[in-house]
């Protein structure tokens with residue numbers, strides 16, 4: 001009897017522990033489930049909500065409603081809101097860990113977060129009601145709901161794959177190729193500059209920093225050591241002093257659309273992307289001047305300048321373009337498909 005118990009326990013250990021571990025190790029230990037087809041996706045998104053500091057499970061279309069409300073003024077044309085819904089849905093699905101995406105890299109366990117600087121903004125319906133007021137809320141919430149319902153399940157794809165549907169507020173007159181702002185070229189993220197971009201508000205903004213401020217924020221030095229030789233009692237005496245650089249700032253490279261790609265400030269070189277983050281600039285489409293021991297930076301546009309411009313989308317909607325035309329303008333060579341029919345990456 002005792003022997004049978006030992007045999008049974010041994011068999012269970014073999015089936016439950018040993019065999020699976022051998023299979024897993026045999027596959028290199030990092031085993032992920034095969035990427036499922038989009039049609040098998042159960043519509044649940046794990047959203048890290050920054051305001052409550054927790055991960056919430058949300059139904060995809062409900063979540064997209066909160067994204068469109070937060071990311072685009074509801075007063076925009078309905079076709080712009082629809083384009084935003086498709087872009088936000090595509091952006092989200094591309095990040096879904098259940099579909100083989102990376103999730104929100106800042107918040108482990110979440111597919112996406114509500115920090116607009118990291119993933120995409122989102123607002124709850126309660127918060128939206130408070131912001132809009134009880135009279136405007138039903139009007140605008142109904143309009144957003146229309147944009148969601150009429151594009152339900154639609155995504156943007158390139159050669160059968162979900163695209164990286166980057167978007168920004170305003171291009172300042174022209175969007176840029178992805179590789180001019182980040183590092184890698186993406187075939188559908190090409191710069192555009194048409195009448196629609198020129199109709200956007202330019203979001204011109206001037207900010208200023210004292211030289212000390214700039215040095216602290218960028219951890220750089222705007223001074224250089226200079227040596228001066230004096231004659232003292234017939235002998236040369238060398239005096240080393242620290243003085244402001246003659247040219248403390250120098251733009252080294254700009255994109256086709258005029259965004260700063262590389263800039264030297266003091267003794268350090270920054271990418272435009274990094275500088276924007278460190279100084280909290282609205283855009284890298286910038287000029288600067290130095291006066292009264294201060295640096296004045298003027299920016300135009302708002303956001304990184306890659307993919308869909310939201311104000312440009314609205315200009316297109318006002319000109320009678322539909323959401324598909326808007327998406328195909330900002331994401332070149334794409335198709336708009338129902339994700340149940342689209343192939344996975």
Ligand SMILES: [Zn+2]
Nearest residue numbers: 104113118119
């Ligand atoms: Zn995130």
